Amino acid sequence: MTQADATRALAPAVILVRPQLAVNIGTTARAMANFGLSDLRLVAPREGWPPVEPHKGAAEAAASGAIGLLGTARVFDTTQAAIADLHRVYATTARERGQGKPIMTPSAAMSDDVSALAPDAKVGILFGPERTGLDNDDVVLADAVITFPVDQAYGSLNLAQAVLLVAYEWFKAARGDHAPFGPVEHSKPAVKNDVMSLFDFLEEELTKAGYFRPEEKMPIMRRNLRNILQRSVLSEQDVRTLRGVIVRLIEGPRLPGRRRELRRNLENRSPAGD
Amino acid sequence: MTQADATRALAPAVILVRPQLAVNIGTTARAMANFGLSDLRLVAPREGWPPVEPHKGAAEAAASGAIGLLGTARVFDTTQAAIADLHRVYATTARERGQGKPIMTPSAAMSDDVSALAPDAKVGILFGPERTGLDNDDVVLADAVITFPVDQAYGSLNLAQAVLLVAYEWFKAARGDHAPFGPVEHSKPAVKNDVMSLFDFLEEELTKAGYFRPEEKMPIMRRNLRNILQRSVLSEQDVRTLRGVIVRLIEGPRLPGRRRELRRNLENRSPAGD
Numbered sequence: 001m002t003q004a005d006a007t008r009a010l011a012p013a014v015i016l017v018r019p020q021l022a023v024n025i026g027t028t029a030r031a032m033a034n035f036g037l038s039d040l041r042l043v044a045p046r047e048g049w050p051p052v053e054p055h056k057g058a059a060e061a062a063a064s065g066a067i068g069l070l071g072t073a074r075v076f077d078t079t080q081a082a083i084a085d086l087h088r089v090y091a092t093t094a095r096e097r098g099q100g101k102p103i104m105t106p107s108a109a110m111s112d113d114v115s116a117l118a119p120d121a122k123v124g125i126l127f128g129p130e131r132t133g134l135d136n137d138d139v140v141l142a143d144a145v146i147t148f149p150v151d152q153a154y155g156s157l158n159l160a161q162a163v164l165l166v167a168y169e170w171f172k173a174a175r176g177d178h179a180p181f182g183p184v185e186h187s188k189p190a191v192k193n194d195v196m197s198l199f200d201f202l203e204e205e206l207t208k209a210g211y212f213r214p215e216e217k218m219p220i221m222r223r224n225l226r227n228i229l230q231r232s233v234l235s236e237q238d239v240r241t242l243r244g245v246i247v248r249l250i251e252g253p254r255l256p257g258r259r260r261e262l263r264r265n266l267e268n269r270s271p272a273g274d
Numbered sequence: 275m276t277q278a279d280a281t282r283a284l285a286p287a288v289i290l291v292r293p294q295l296a297v298n299i300g301t302t303a304r305a306m307a308n309f310g311l312s313d314l315r316l317v318a319p320r321e322g323w324p325p326v327e328p329h330k331g332a333a334e335a336a337a338s339g340a341i342g343l344l345g346t347a348r349v350f351d352t353t354q355a356a357i358a359d360l361h362r363v364y365a366t367t368a369r370e371r372g373q374g375k376p377i378m379t380p381s382a383a384m385s386d387d388v389s390a391l392a393p394d395a396k397v398g399i400l401f402g403p404e405r406t407g408l409d410n411d412d413v414v415l416a417d418a419v420i421t422f423p424v425d426q427a428y429g430s431l432n433l434a435q436a437v438l439l440v441a442y443e444w445f446k447a448a449r450g451d452h453a454p455f456g457p458v459e460h461s462k463p464a465v466k467n468d469v470m471s472l473f474d475f476l477e478e479e480l481t482k483a484g485y486f487r488p489e490e491k492m493p494i495m496r497r498n499l500r501n502i503l504q505r506s507v508l509s510e511q512d513v514r515t516l517r518g519v520i521v522r523l524i525e526g527p528r529l530p531g532r533r534r535e536l537r538r539n540l541e542n543r544s545p546a547g548d
Contacts, residue, residue, distance in 0.1 A: 027432075030430075030432065031435060033425065033427075033428040034422075034424050034425060034428060034429065034430070034431055034435070035424060035425055036425035036427070064430065064432070065428055065430055066428060095455070096455040096456075096457065096458050098458050098460060099457075100457055100458075100459075100460065100509070101457065102457070103453045103455065103456055103457050104453065105451050105452065105453050107446075107451055108451070147453045147454060147455065148308075148454075149442075149445060149446055149449065149450070149451050149452055149453065149454065150308050150309060150445070150454060151307065151308060151309055151310035151445065152454055153307075153310070154307040154308060154339055154340055155308065155454065156304075156308070156338065156339055157308055158301075158304065158338070160435075161305060161308070161434075161435065161438050164435050164438060164439070165438070165439075165442060168423075168439060171423060171424070171425065172381075172423055175423065176423070177379050177381055177382070177423050178379065178423055179377045179378065179379050179421045179422075179423065180421060180422075180423065180424060180426055180429065181369070181370040181377065181421065182370075182377055183370065183373075183374055183375065183376070183377050184370050184372050184374075185374075186372060186374065235374070
């Protein structure tokens with residue numbers, strides 16, 4: 001992906017060829033909406049379109065919040081009519097069809113291949129009926145074949161899941177593979193002085209408690225302990241939390257005298273007090 | 275992915291936490307089987323496990339050929355119990371949870387992050403109930419958060435589709451993003467001599483027919499025509515097919531004398547006759 005590709009905004013059309021079940025049209029609509037696709041085309045859907053009840057209700061329930069896509073779906077009698085205005089068409093198949101077309105994974109097709117097209121080229125992807133997949137007469141209409149990297153022991157993807165994977169790969173290529181949110185920082189990362197001061201405090205208390213035995217092992221024990229805490233990438237709040245934990249462990253619930261002594265120690269060692 | 279990663283064989287466990295609908299457990303099983311996952315764990319499924327009818331039938335229909343996974347699914351009372359034997363756990367969430375954990379896309383988690391683990395580390399991925407997603411008490415059990423690069427206008431993935439995307443990214447990282455089959459070569463690619471001979475024949479016939487007008491445009495017209503056919507990457511059979519097409523166009527249906535003349539011409543120009 002180059003920078004220029006990242007701005008490619010023309011989302012591909014999804015063309016369901018002779019889908020058998022209206023409920024799968026609903027699930028397809030939802031998968032499309034998840035990844036910013038909206039051009040849904042239906043070729044001769046078996047349960048009609050819009051379908052009658054109970055198929056209509058099933059499709060709408062499956063579409064969930066993407067129900068709007070069901071209203072804008074266009075119906076065609078033939079695959080030829082459905083692809084007439086498109087510039088490049090892919091056929092999804094689970095088997096080799098002996099038609100000598102380029103065969104691509106969803107990521108190869110939706111990133112490299114689609115990126116190589118003119119920016120205003122309209123792309124469409126054909127998906128066949130649930131039971132049988134696309135006819136060879138549908139495959140011949142396509143420029144290239146998309147197939148899925150699946151476990152050969154059980155390679156049968158359901159219709160909406162095949163749509164989902166292609167839409168997902170298009171979205172990643174066009175909009176980038178970014179998490180839609182990052183971690184919220186409730187507390188700033190601790191500066192090294194705070195972290196080292198915590199380590200010093202812990203080690204001093206452990207020395208008093210006779211933890212470092214035998215004495216010649218102290219350097220390695222200390223190093224291991226520091227590395228365990230270091231891996232946690234502590235925030236300012238985390239350092240305060242751990243100081244509190246250590247104090248509580250030492251004090252226990254019933255030693256008010258020792259408590260005051262430790263408090264003084266803790267305050268003297270804090271960065272502000274140094 | 276390095277070469278070593280490609281051999282990573284330990285497929286992650288999928289842990290559905292308090293799934294509401296048994297049918298979604300079936301769809302999840304199918305999505306797992308598509309990408310070579312088999313370790314399915316259920317925490318307190320609302321419809322029980324194994325479920326009673328009609329939920330049982332719905333789950334089995336949704337699992338399709340992956341029905342075996344429903345039989346080997348293990349049920350746990352708590353998320354803690356379900357992850358006890360795992361080494362690294364991811365929580366899938368659609369929103370930031372303010373827990374300061376690393377946040378990754380499925381591909382980042384399943385390729386780079388999982389690859390960095392010891393080869394025999396067991397990985398698990400937590401998926402929450404359909405309506406609400408994971409509780410914060412479940413998220414805290416995880417080492418990192420996985421979230422999906424989705425269109426923010428409609429980011430709600432259904433349960434099995436979230437499982438599908440993580441399983442798909444694991445499969446691509448572990449087994450490679452390869453189409454499971456390539457094009458079958460019914461005929462060998464044509465050698466350049468055959469292709470150039472076809473071009474010569476076509477141009478000779480077009481010259482006779484007065485196609486190249488005005489004459490000074492002939493070089494560019496010829497070049498364009500050759501480039502159109504060149505892009506088709508012709509096989510030996512394709513060259514024979516196109517020769518037959520040209521002959522038929524010239525001859526038409528009713529000129530036996532002209533036919534014999536052309537046949538002679540064609541034979542003289544074939545590579546064997548040169």
